[in-house]
Amino acid sequence: MARTTFNTGDTTLMDVLDQLGELQEGKLSRRKFTKNLLSAGVAIAVTPMASRKAMAAAEDQATFFTWGGYDIPELFGAYQEKNGELPNFAVFGGSEEALTKMRGGYVVDVSHPCNSGMPRWVNTGLFQPVDVTRLSNWSDVMPELVDLPGNTAEGGNVWMAPFDWGQTSVTYRTDLFELEGEESWDMLWDQRYAGRLGSLASGGDAWWCGAIKAGVDFDTLDSDDAFEKIAAVMREQRPLIRVYTDDTTTLEQALAAGEMVAAMTWNSSAVTLKAEGVPVKFAKPKEGALTWVCGLMIHKDAPHLDRAYDVIDSLLSVESGKFMINDYGYGHSNRKAFDAFDEETLVGLGLSKNPIEILQAGHFQRPQSQEWETRMNELFEQIKAGF
Amino acid sequence: MADTSLQHRDGEAAAPLRRPSRVSALLHRSEALRGYLLMSPTLLIMILGIVAPFVILLAMSTWTRQGFDFDTTFTLANYERTWNEPIFGALLSRSFWVSGVATVATVLLCYPMAYYVAFHVHHRKMMWLILMTLPFWTSYLLRVFAWKVILGYEGVINSGLMTLGWIDKPLEFLLYSKTAVIITLAHAWAAFAILPLYVSLEKIDKSLIEAATDLGDGPVARFLRITLPLSMPGIIAATFLIFIPTTGDYITPALLGGPDGAMIGNFIQLQFGAVNNWPMGATLAIVLMLWIAAIAAVFLFVTRKAQEKIA
CATH class of the missing domain: 1.10.3720.10 (MetI-like)
Structure with a gap:
């Protein structure tokens, strides 16, 4: 989900100054500029603009519509080798927002939903099946990640080629957060740290974590009772939250500064902060973390179909997998990518060569209806606004 | 093309005052028309860029969401x-x-x-x-x-x-x-x-x-x-x-x-x-x-x- 390539130690001021300097020298690259804008959380505002420009800049490259943090050269070595340049990137902050944009007529080549949204994405009729015979890395993709509800298309093809998997949990400062008993979702409801807790803004994560906290089984998530229970815990949490944001850099910087002592994040925030020497831990909540698999889908009108397959193949490659595991702490779908790491490293990252083990140990997200999605988003936005 | 322009010129030569006079007379008579003519580029942009979207917005506000589509029956x-x-x-x-x-x-x-x-x-x-x-x-x-x-x-x-x-x-x-x-x-x-x-x-x-x-x-x-x-x-x-x-x-x-x-x-x-x-x-x-x-x-x-x- 949204991750940033950014050095979290740098302050935004330095970025702004750097950019102004580069602007004066006339060499500020568009990609860098939009990436920095993104880092401060304005992905929504600039995405349509940036992507249109991107297409104008390199018209014959595929466009990859993805979460922040995947718009980096490290994941596109194979693509670059073959096509000379990077694909164009357009970035979203939440997958529902991305789907709305594409429903509104925005055409890309490849996009990046997660398993809970995939059947709804398929139902919109905006996507075409992925022809797995065109992917050189397909034979190494773990079958258990392919075998998701709603993923079977005709002719042995799939709708979504799985790419990354991981968890949503609590990243907390081991030096500032005084743990009472076991690690738990209660940490994000801890009155002692009112105003020093952070949360992801998208209901696609936060609402599900609320369900875990409220003890609602994912099987009954669409009942009125579940809505009531989850809404109650979300309302209880709201006054304690300093900021809801889909921009992971904001959360990471706040954790690094001690402005926040704990926040709901994905794997990458904890790994990035640890790499910077910040004393943080990615909690293993006793109630279980939220787990998910994300993957790649091809737009039905993809203007660069061949290169769309190059994008997917590049993301599924061992090189990209190593980067994902090592630098972001996510699971990857290519089983060979794990060979470079010893068991200890993987356990430390909360990963395993057997993804199902991890996914089932947590609460695995599952598809919901469009009505549920809309109702949930509407309610959650009202709660965030204080109602 | 050449023919028509020639004809046009001929026509003007035959009756040099008739056509321009009607237009200019109209323009002279109506100050408002002259005003609108001067404003026409801006007016056009205003209509395309403000009035049209506003009408769309107004219409949409009386619709209802239905999944990803709209139910366009009028409602407040x-x-x-x-x-x-x-x-x-x-x-x-x-x-x-x-x-x-x-x-x-x-x-x-x-x-x-x-x-x-x-x-x-x-x-x-x-x-x-x-x-x-x-x-x-x-x-x-x-x-x-x-x-x-x-x-x-x-x-x-x-x-x-x-x-x-x-x-x-x-x-x-x-x-x-x-x-x-x-x-x-x-x-x-x-x-x-x-x-x-x-x-x-x-x-x-x-x-x-x-x-x-x-x-x-x-x-x-x-x-x-x-x-x-x-x-x-x-x-x-x-x-x-x-x-x-x-x-x-x-x-x-x-x-x-x-x-x-x-x-x-x-x-x-x-x-x-x-x-x-x-x-x-x-x-x-x-x-x-x-x-x-x-x-x-x-x-x-x-x-x-x-x-x-x-x-």
Whole structure:
């Protein structure tokens, strides 16, 4: 989900100054500029603009519509080798927002939903099946990640080629957060740290974590009772939250500064902060973390179909997998990518060569209806606004 | 082509006065027509760029969401919702409060600056004005980011105060609050206050002020009776120029507002994004417009009454 390539130690001021300097020298690259804008959380505002420009800049490259943090050269070595340049990137902050944009007529080549949204994405009729015979890395993709509800298309093809998997949990400062008993979702409801807790803004994560906290089984998530229970815990949490944001850099910087002592994040925030020497831990909540698999889908009108397959193949490659595991702490779908790491490293990252083990140990997200999605988003936005 | 132009010329030669005279006579007779003709490029853009989208918005606000599609049967249910559900009223009044405070602060802070340039600067006035508006040459977005850096937890203000030893731990209310939004809006829109204020102050006939002095008015009475009423058009213009766009501002509350600083603009964006209820978003946009129009009308009425009283 949204991750940033950014050095979290740098302050935004330095970025702004750097950019102004580069602007004066006339060499500020568009990609860098939009990436920095993104880092401060304005992905929504600039995405349509940036992507249109991107297409104008390199018209014959595929466009990859993805979460922040995947718009980096490290994941596109194979693509670059073959096509000379990077694909164009357009970035979203939440997958529902991305789907709305594409429903509104925005055409890309490849996009990046997660398993809970995939059947709804398929139902919109905006996507075409992925022809797995065109992917050189397909034979190494773990079958258990392919075998998701709603993923079977005709002719042995799939709708979504799985790419990354991981968890949503609590990243907390081991030096500032005084743990009472076991690690738990209660940490994000801890009155002692009112105003020093952070949360992801998208209901696609936060609402599900609320369900875990409220003890609602994912099987009954669409009942009125579940809505009531989850809404109650979300309302209880709201006054304690300093900021809801889909921009992971904001959360990471706040954790690094001690402005926040704990926040709901994905794997990458904890790994990035640890790499910077910040004393943080990615909690293993006793109630279980939220787990998910994300993957790649091809737009039905993809203007660069061949290169769309190059994008997917590049993301599924061992090189990209190593980067994902090592630098972001996510699971990857290519089983060979794990060979470079010893068991200890993987356990430390909360990963395993057997993804199902991890996914089932947590609460695995599952598809919901469009009505549920809309109702949930509407309610959650009202709660965030204080109602 | 050649033939027709020839014919045309022939026709004109045969009856040189008939055709032009009719058109020009019409133009001479109707001043309004001449006016519209002059305005036509702008008018066309206005119709295409404002009227047409507004009509679409208006139509959409009477529809209902149905999954990803619209049920286009006419209904006022969305408007009823904005009236009945407290969240919309709360967000609207918060937006008006934040934007109102920011507007008053901006006008109050910019008035002395404009006053100084208009009355006390005699050389290179243009340079002064350019210097004052210099910060506004950078993009709005960068200015908002800059404020995030200034107000942040490890920001300029907090680290400055901590270095001085005045505070032990960073002031948290600076960022992610209504205060942050107000401060940022007041700075970001200052140029829109300075210029109209300067123009209206500059136009004041200095001999009127001299006359007031001669007739015994002190500096305060002189300001209240002459300068302030005569600069009223500038104040009104500045107030509108700031109040109207800031009420619906999106990016400043999104970046600096935190949970309690969200404004109506953010909620409208959500309706078109994650919440996926475009008709509701359209309704909110129209309700916001109506409220702004109503507030503006009241404000105009009050200032006019006040001006009459002073005069």
